[in-house]
Amino acid sequence: MTTKNLLVELFVEELPPKALKKLGDAFAGVLAEQLRAQGLATAESVVTAYASPRRLAAHISQVGLKADDKAVQQKLMPVSVGLDASGQASPALIKKLQALGADVSDPVAAVAALMRAPDGKAEALFYDSLVTGATLDVGLQKALEEAIAKLPIPKVMSYQLETDCELPGWTSVNFVRPAHGLVALHGSTVVPVNVLGLTSGNFTHGHRFEAAVDPVVFADADSYAATLEIDGAVIASFAARKTEIARQLAEAATEVGGGVMPIDDDALLDEVTALVERPNVLVCTFEKEFLDVPQECLILTMKANQKYFPLLDAEGKLTNQFLVVSNISPDDASAVIGGNERVVRPRLADAKFFFDQDRKKTLASRVAGLDKVVYHNKLGSQGERVERVRAIAKAIGQQLGGDALAEQASQAALLAKTDLVTDMVGEFPELQGTMGRYYALNDGLSLDVADAIEDHYKPRFAGDTLPRNMTGVVVALADKLETLVGMFGIGNLPTGDKDPFALRRHALGVIRMLVDKDLPLDLGALVRDAGQVFGDKITDTSVALTDFIYDRLAGSLREQGFSAQEVDSVVSQKPQRLGDVAKRLAAVRTFAALPEAPALAAANKRISNILKKAQEVDAHVSELLLKEPAEIALYAAMKDVVPQANAQFDAGDYTASLQTLATLRAPVDAFFDGVMVNAEELDLRLNRQGLLKSLHDAMNRVADLSRLVA
Incomplete structure (x- = not known):
């Protein structure tokens, strides 16, 4: 099959910037996939996706004019x-x-x-x-229709096109944005296809203001990117445009000097890349008086509202300069710079006004206002929620640090949500917690309490930092437990990929704090005690919630590289101190490497099966009923080994405890070789089951060793 390279482009009105990259990748990917399925492209065909604000395109190598029969x-x-x-x-x-x-x-x-x-x-x-193999015109028509149908369009537009027929009229078209042009080139030949009321050709339109010619005509498929950049003043490749913007940002920061650098925000860089076709980075400034406002406020308003790149000094402090990525490159950029400076000034003035107004009231004076903010119709207001978090935090603080920590945690919990009723957080919800810290310091509160107010939302996402002090840890733990217990208590559980109250994230946050901080707290007791502060607002779902947390723990451990067998052996025991889990896993891994491990794990599984069939076996052994030499030897070995292993377990040396128990392999093997457990005599049978129950209890304190059997 003789092949040439294929180029397809849809020219449209401005595409949604946050979806642009995904749209471009999907368009090219489905197009190539469909051509391969019809035998028109090969597995070796290279697919290059292009996406700019006004076009989606794909270049596919080695495409045949007709597929083989x-x-x-x-x-x-x-x-x-x-x-x-x-x-x-x-x-x-x-x-x-x-x-x-x-x-x-x-x-x-x-x-x-x-x-x-x-x-x-x-x-x-x-x-x-x-x-008969498909021809390219038929195959591309099918592939193009499929690629359009499968685009991950966030919201479809409906628009009208005039029909091209004898009887005048209009037809309705549904697409992400109105489409105005279609290019389909196989080598230098136009492939006749029709979609969205458009007929394919060999030309498109470039930059609205800076294209050298219009229309931009392509000699062949391979000249697409170069011709569009030269004649159309458009960098068609999303990746190339992003690289160029990053280069210009770094270059502009260097020219400013003083060690400044543009803020590192890949999501913002992607969004700006989706907004411009020919990037031109310019340096702008604002009045220094605005730097009295917390820099998080200024940075957020510049990034979120204006898509600007704030400049930070070598110490990470905001400067009064910022970078703008313009879509035009005039000889004199002063008008563009001045326009952007005028646009940002009111935004910064608003932030300053909010900050100045908010500081006129203390956080303590805002607590009453939380009673007017609905948290959940079944769980009451934010004010009621704050009291619950406060009670939980006070109890946890008492356990971890006595009266002093309990009092600090109580104060931080009382004020932690008050910034929700400030003007600044009302305008920028992303600043909740951050502004609370600033306002707490303004009120003269201690640094520990102020930090805890900001940190009680942490960890907000995977890899986020934990609260920086113990007061913050206590309040963050209480806040997440209140959410989990409350939502489980009213039946708002996650389903599939839907988790509107972020309960999975809250559970992982609880796990991280308990594990990373090695807190001496029992999970079951935490959940049970947290449930008591709700009174009769919820039903008791502590068992379901602890199971949910253990499931999240197991998933997290597997992601960290522990095997499913290792994780199951430890988590199935539901250790109450999650800080011990890492040591238990290390002990299990060491034990599994011992030569005695496979036999003991298999024996443990055999014992588990025997005990499951028996009725409520009592871990009691009468030496008078030990008849067989093998059971007498096993009992004697256990009397020596088990107390030593238990002492090591109680001291937290789980590895040594399992290694000590590994010495029981020989008497255990001999027991199963020479003793009939389910003897006909009831007293012998119960005694032997009791011996195995004692052994089973001793061997499974660290982990369920039977789970290590493949």
Whole structure:
């Protein structure tokens, strides 16, 4: 098959910037996938996606003008259905062959052309045919329609097109944005296709203001990117445009000097890349008086509202300069710079006004206002929620640090949500917690309390830092527990990929604080005590919630590289001190490497199965009922080994505890070789089951060793 490179472009009105990269990748990916499925492209075909604010395009190498014909064998039906007793074709077979386009004018010849072969227990008829390969115009039409249909469009637009026929009229088109042009080039030849009311050609339109020519005509598929950049003043590649913007940002920061650097924000860089076709970075300034406002406020308003890149000094402090990525490159950029400076000034003035107004009231004076903010119709207001968090925090603080920590945690919890009713957070919800810290310091509160107010939302996401002090840890733990217990208590559980109250994230936050801070707190007690502050507002779902947290713990551990067997062996025991989990896993891994481990794990599984079949076995052994030498030897070995292993366990040396228990391998093997556990005599059977129960309890304190059996 002779091949050439293919270029397809859809020219449209401005696409949604946050979805642009995904749209471009999907368009190119589905187009190539469909061409490969039809045999027009090969597995070696290289796909290059292009996406700019006004176009989606794909360059695909090694695309054929026509796919190779393909021999196809198709199962028709069992012989018993297709042929009658005399071997003649049945009406069902004739009808099937006609549907496939086979010549049935001579039924005998048609049957003779079929192949008979075993198909399971019966024999079936098979039809061999040659399927003509798809031509590029037909195949590309199908692929293009499929690529458009499968675009991950965030919101579809509906617009009207005038029909091109004898009778005038309008037709409705649904697409992400109105489309105005279609390019389809196979080498230098236009492939005739039609989509969205458009007919393919070899030209497009470049930059609205800076294109050298209009329209931009392509000589062939391979000249697309270069021609569009030279004649159309458009960098078509999303990746190339992003790289160019990053280069210009760094260059502009260097020219400013003083060690400044643009803020590092890949999401903002992606969004700006999706907004411009020909980037031109310019340096702008604002009045220094605005720097009295917390820099988080200024940075957020510049990034979120204006898509500007603030400049930070070498110490990470905001400067009064920022970078703008313009879509035009005039000889004199002063008007563009001045315009952006005028636009940002009111935004910064608003932030300063909010900050100045908010500081006129203390956080403590805002607590009452939380009673007017609804948290959940079944759980009351934010004010009620604050009291619950405060009670939980006070109890946890008492456990971890006595009266002093309890009092600090109580104060921080009381004020932690008050910035929700400030003007600044009302305008910028992303600053909740951050502004609370600034206002707490303005009120003269201690640094510990101020930090805790900001940090009680942490960790906000995977890899986020934990609260910086113990007061923050206590309040963050209380806040997340209140959310988990409350939502579980009213039945608002996550389902599938839906988790509107971020309960999975809250559970992982609880786990991280308990594990990373190695807090001496029992998970079950934490959940149970947190539930008590709700009174009769919720039902008791502590078991379901702890199971949910253990599931999140298991998933997190597997992501960290522990095997499923290792994780299951530890988590199945539901250790109450999550800070011990890492030590238990390390002990299990060390134990599993011992030569005795496989036999002991298998024996443990065997013991588990025996005890499951027995009824409530008591871990009690009477030496008088030990008859067989093997059970006497095992009991004697256990009397020596188990107390030593238990002492090591109680001291937190889980590795040593399991290694000590590993010395029981020989007497355990001998026991199962020489002793009938389920003896006919009831007293012997119960005594032997009691011996195994004692052994089972001792061996599974660190982890369920039976889970290590493959």
